[in-house]
Amino acid sequence: MLERPYKDDDSLLVLIAKLLFNLALLVVPFIIPFFLPPLLVLAYWLGAHLAEWLENRITGEVNGTFVWVLGSCLGLSALVANLVSPGLAGVLCFVVLLLVHEGWKRLAGLTFKTPPQGPGLTRTRSTARPGTSAWSGPAPVTPQGEAVRVLQCSEFVMGGPAVCDYLLPDGSVINGGGASTAFSPDGRYFVTPAPSRTDWPLLILDRQLGLLHVCDVQSRFWEIDEVSDTTIIGRQSPLTDDSAWAAQIDELIAHGQTHQMHEVAGLKIANDQWQYLQQRQEQAFPAPPQAGGPSFTWRPCIPDDLTVLENPLDPLWYPEAQISVDGQPSGLRLSMQFPKVAWRADGLALACLASQGDDRQSHWWVWDREWRRLPPLTDLADYMPRALAQGDAQLDSDHLGVAWELMQPYLADDEHGTLSGLTASALEIDGKVFEQPRIIQRASLHEPTQERVQSAPLAGGQRLEWQRLYVDEALSWPVYRCYLGSQALPGEWLLDHRISPKGQQIALVAYAPPPAAPHRLALLDAASGEVTWLPGEFLAAQLQGLSDEHLYLLHITGRLQVAAPPSLEQTLLPGLPDMQNAAAFLEPGENQRLYYSRARIPTK
Incomplete structure (x- = not known):
């Protein structure tokens, strides 16, 4: 380019x-x-x-x-x-x-650099039938009636012209083209601008010779009106004067940059882009912590014919590789861009998140002299509180540990309103920054059903552990028993928690089975293991942060009645049911939404 x-x-x-x-x-x-x-x-x-x-x-x-x-x-x-x-x-x-x-x-005898003479661009009259808009239009069709696939189309700025990727019937791929396109009468040339924030070069694909020409046309061709065997006619930005311009194809090619089209698995990709894609497939397998173990290698898995795929470029943009151990193929595939691989400290065993054969679902596999698939781990992203998987994983002789982060709830105006969503970023409340809690999902290699979740380290190095008992399917809440070391905490608990800055206390949400709903909060002392119940009732509390002085949380304080369109009127319906019969209240009726408020609970 x-x-x-x-x-x-x-x-x-x-x-x-x-x-x-x-x-x-x-x-x-x-x-x-x-x-x-x-x-x-x-x-x-x-x-x-x-x-x-x-x-x-x-x-x-x-x-x-x-x-x-x-x-x-x-x-x-x-x-x-x-x-x-x-x-x-x-x-x-x-x-x-x-x-x-x-x-x-x-x-x-000095020689001075002179600016290269560009192609001749001349003003001309607009054609009788203007071409496709730079913002949108139908998918291109060759003069022979063959459809061109639009692989993707998006705006490069909000409200701006469209940028599209095309797959032509002969397998040629055009990346970053415009919505306005045209073929020459014999179908040899495919022409489209390349929209960007700076300038708009013109892309000319010579399908006969397999060459892509990138031509500087001073951003004169936003929209292509007509392409003959020798001439291109188009218009400049309709946001300015919408003037029509003409240029000779031979002259454009002579002054442009030429890229050979590289063939791979039925596709033809411009050589400069292919070199970039190739780099994504030349990464080394994650190295073990120390040498002396088996040799793990991988080889990119590229289908024989990419053109038949719904997204033909995905295997090139997001390559997967097949793992081999000491030269023996395993049949397992994993992502090369974001490989989830965990080596044991001695470098003799490995765990990875991979798929097998035609099964596109990924599972955790452990290699220790042979491959073994672990039972599926609980997907913490499917339950409340929502969690986001991290790239880190740990493997020891007994357990596989997978890192997660709990996402944090927030309101649009911080203090009151409907729940705006969840964020994977830190929250700032009262001038204090609260990071999202980090947890480790630990699966036993010897008893795969013994899956537990661990908190970040507390003061003294201990971690709180959650052992799942069952799932409240109505509210999508897994219910856990909690352990601090060998001590089991009384009652049943949710996974939501926050740790104080020095790790001396941890805030927890107690579970209450239907027809009740969770409404009680507690503080656990990391040193003594003592559980202290906090005063007050907080329906369906979602924790936000724990400082040395306060616990911050969101809780339901009512329902919001939303008028049917076109009215935008909203009415707060205050009042809460008895907590022992509050489960049904968490399922609002038609045109109703749950209304939350932020609470600050003193912890001293």
């Missing part, structure tokens, strides 16, 4: 840094001579010419040093003006120095 000094994905800080650097390259050569004594100004002028000659000898042309020559000429002119008379003397001196430089160019 066309190289640009400023890329679409550059951050604002990077753009500012590049702008300041380029500005300095232009300004500094003109400033330096004004701070030099007279003799050094003359030396600066001579040195700039010498540098210009050296650059020409080394690179074959003069590029950056010419600015320094101009700066030295300006400085020497200012010096002469100060010595003789201001104004006219300085101007005359500057002109003389430029003439001297012209003689120097011929004497030294």
Whole structure:
């Protein structure tokens, strides 16, 4: 593709840094001579010419040093003006120095870089039938009546023109094309702009020769109206003057960048993009903590024909690989981009999240002299409180540990309202930042049904453990028994919890079976194992944070009656049922939503 000094994905800080650097390259050569004594100004002028000659000898042309020559000429002119008379003397001196430089160019045989001449673009009349809009349009069809598949289409900015990926009948893939496209009459050329925030080059696919040409057309072709065997006619942005432009195909190709189409599994992909995709498939298998164990390798799994897939590019963008152990294929596949692999500390055993054969469902597999599939672990993302799987996993001689983070509930206005959603980020409440709780799901390798969840370390290094008993299917709440070391906490509990900053206390939510609903909160002392019940009742509490002074949580305080459209009226229906009969209240009626409030409970 066309190289640009400023890329679409550059951050604002990077753009500012590049702008300041380029500005300095232009300004500094003109400033330096004004701070030099007279003799050094003359030396600066001579040195700039010498540098210009050296650059020409080394690179074959003069590029950056010419600015320094101009700066030295300006400085020497200012010096002469100060010595003789201001104004006219300085101007005359500057002109003389430029003439001297012209003689120097011929004497030294300097070659200057000249901007390349672009293709000829001419204004023309709009065609009788304008082409497809840059924002949307029907899927392209070849002159022979073959449909072009639109692999994906999206806006590159909100409300902006569409950017699409196309799969042509011959297997050619066009990435980053526009919604406006056209074929030449014989179907040889497929033409589309390449929308971006900066400029809009024109993509011309020569299907006969298997070449993709990227042509700089000064963003004149937002929409393609007509393509003949020799000419392309299109229109500039309809947001400006919507003027029509024409360009010759041969001339565009002559001034464009050409990319050979690389064939892979029925697809033809531009070579520069294929090189990028290839890098995604050349990653090494995660290394063991120490050598001496079996040799694990992997090989990308690419179907023989990608064109038959619903998403033909997925195996290239998100490659999977088959694992081999000491050269023996295992039949297991795992993601190369985000491999979930856990080595045992001695490097002799491994666990990985992989799929087998035609089964697309991934499971945890353990290799210790042979492969063994573990029973499915509970998917904590399916239950309350929602959890988000992390990439970390741990393997020892007895257990596999999988890392999760509990997602945190929040309200739109922080204090009152309907539940806005869940976030995987930290929450800031009363000037304090509360990170999301981290937990480890531990599965026994010897008794696979013995699955437990561990908290982050508490003060003293202990962890609270949850052993699942059953699931309250009506409310999607797993119910647990809790252990601190060998001590079992009385009662049944939910997984929701928060740990104090020093790990000395942990806040818990007690479970209450139907027709009741969870409403009681407790603090567990990590040192003594003592459980202290907090005062008050908090229906369906969802914890947000635990400081040294307060426990923060959201709890249901009523229902919100929402009027039917088009009215936007909302009415708060206060009042709560008795907690021993509150389970049905958690299922609001038609046009009703649960209303939450934030509570701050003192913990001292």
